[in-house]
Amino acid sequence: MNSFFHKSKQVYRTILSNDLSKIGFIYVLGEVLNKAIPFLILPIIARYLSTSEYGIVNNYTVLVAILSVFTGLSVHGAQSANYYNQTVEDRKKYLFALITILSFSSFVVFVFVFLFKDYIVSLIELPPMWILLAVFHSYATFLTTLNLDLWRLEEKAVSYIVYDVLQVLLNVGLSLWFVVSLKMGFSGRILGVFAAVSLFGILSFFFFFFRKKISLECRKTDLKDALRFGIPLIPHQLSQWIRTGLDRYVITAMIGTSVVGLYATGYQFALVLMVLTTAFNKAYTPYLYKTLSIIDRDSDPLILKKELVKTTYFYFGSILCICVFLYIVILWIVPWLLPENYQDSLRYVFWILLGNAFHGCYYMVVGYIFYVKKTAVLAKITFLSSLLHLVLLFPSLKIFGSSGAAYVYAFSALVIFLWVWYYSNKVYPMPWKIN
Numbered sequence: 001m002n003s004f005f006h007k008s009k010q011v012y013r014t015i016l017s018n019d020l021s022k023i024g025f026i027y028v029l030g031e032v033l034n035k036a037i038p039f040l041i042l043p044i045i046a047r048y049l050s051t052s053e054y055g056i057v058n059n060y061t062v063l064v065a066i067l068s069v070f071t072g073l074s075v076h077g078a079q080s081a082n083y084y085n086q087t088v089e090d091r092k093k094y095l096f097a098l099i100t101i102l103s104f105s106s107f108v109v110f111v112f113v114f115l116f117k118d119y120i121v122s123l124i125e126l127p128p129m130w131i132l133l134a135v136f137h138s139y140a141t142f143l144t145t146l147n148l149d150l151w152r153l154e155e156k157a158v159s160y161i162v163y164d165v166l167q168v169l170l171n172v173g174l175s176l177w178f179v180v181s182l183k184m185g186f187s188g189r190i191l192g193v194f195a196a197v198s199l200f201g202i203l204s205f206f207f208f209f210f211r212k213k214i215s216l217e218c219r220k221t222d223l224k225d226a227l228r229f230g231i232p233l234i235p236h237q238l239s240q241w242i243r244t245g246l247d248r249y250v251i252t253a254m255i256g257t258s259v260v261g262l263y264a265t266g267y268q269f270a271l272v273l274m275v276l277t278t279a280f281n282k283a284y285t286p287y288l289y290k291t292l293s294i295i296d297r298d299s300d301p302l303i304l305k306k307e308l309v310k311t312t313y314f315y316f317g318s319i320l321c322i323c324v325f326l327y328i329v330i331l332w333i334v335p336w337l338l339p340e341n342y343q344d345s346l347r348y349v350f351w352i353l354l355g356n357a358f359h360g361c362y363y364m365v366v367g368y369i370f371y372v373k374k375t376a377v378l379a380k381i382t383f384l385s386s387l388l389h390l391v392l393l394f395p396s397l398k399i400f401g402s403s404g405a406a407y408v409y410a411f412s413a414l415v416i417f418l419w420v421w422y423y424s425n426k427v428y429p430m431p432w433k434i435n
Contacts, residue, residue: 055261
């Protein structure tokens with residue numbers, strides 16, 4: 001036991017001594033600020049929206065998430081995967097190719113949504129106007145993601161955070177104005193989000209030109225490369241939506257939007273852990289890619305590989321401890337923050353936290369698969385795991401009620417993490433069995 005803690009301390013010091021920890025701290029701080037601001041207004045929003053109205057807001061968010069899978073065809077990650085192997089001019093042309101794919105795919109999605117909007121309305125109880133505007137919401141989100149990724153890859157963490165936090169502040173400010181002052185109900189909350197995301201998506205587009213990061217030259221090779229990267233990921237992205245979004249629609253159909261509002265509230269509190277793991281991943285991914293590129297050129301790569309493995313194991317232990325700590329804190333603060341009709345949301349928190357912890361562990365091993373561009377099999381793994389999630393969801397809801405959705409969420413996250421970890425070692429062997 002003492003040996004374990006001694007080794008953990010050594011790994012911790014190693015992490016703190018490198019650039020990853022410094023950049024990571026900035027990203028964690030920015031991500032926490034980003035998500036903490038809307039999280040802090042939840043107690044205010046909860047006093048102006050019923051649980052049913054909050055469920056409708058959540059259904060809109062889930063709709064944007066599924067549309068985002070197809071607007072852009074999941075090619076935004078190709079920018080990060082290719083960045084360190086491209087010249088400055090290649091990066092500019094590649095960015096234009098990504099935006100070209102985004103524009104064409106978004107048009108197709110809009111036509112599809114327009115033709116089937118009445119059916120979609122019957123499924124999710126959302127006004128037709130918001131269903132159509134959700135397409136542009138996903139389009140603008142893609143542009144902002146590309147812009148933020150450029151700053152992250154350039155290690156300009158401050159620019160990244162300032163831009164992201166400003167968007168959140170506008171989102172919150174408009175939402176409070178529409179909901180509290182103008183009494184617009186759930187439409188006010190949706191409008192606040194849509195207006196902020198749209199504005200910053202447009203600004204991101206102009207930033208590409210202002211910062212001279214884009215060239216108006218579209219090459220077939222770039223289009224093909226991006227599509228080869230993105231299209232195999234669609235099942236992967238779709239599987240994520242099945243695990244984190246489809247359950248809301250199933251609960252809506254089987255139980256009602258009021259329970260969706262409670263489930264979404266519990267999910268919002270558990271999202272704290274996802275914020276931390278996502279922030280760390282944004283800093284860790286460039287570091288991992290750089291380290292792996294060094295390993296590939298190194299005649300004796302074992303030392304660097306072992307350092308990555310030790311860092312990963314230390315992270316696993318840390319994230320599970322943080323999961324338990326956060327659950328205790330949430331149990332204590334929720335009764336003080338939320339009105340009585342939202343208190344039942346606590347029943348979902350632990351299992352969603354646990355699922356988010358497993359998802360954070362998944363982040364640490366999936367990077368090896370992205371690095372070697374073996375995304376096709378990754379998509380199969382996550383899609384099959386999500387089908388398992390879907391199969392288990394219906395009987396779990398019947399047996400355990402809405403809590404069954406949280407149980408299935410945690411279990412499917414564990415399955416995906418272990419399966420992806422196994423496959424990552426197949427495509428990029430690492431010394432996971434260490435003394």
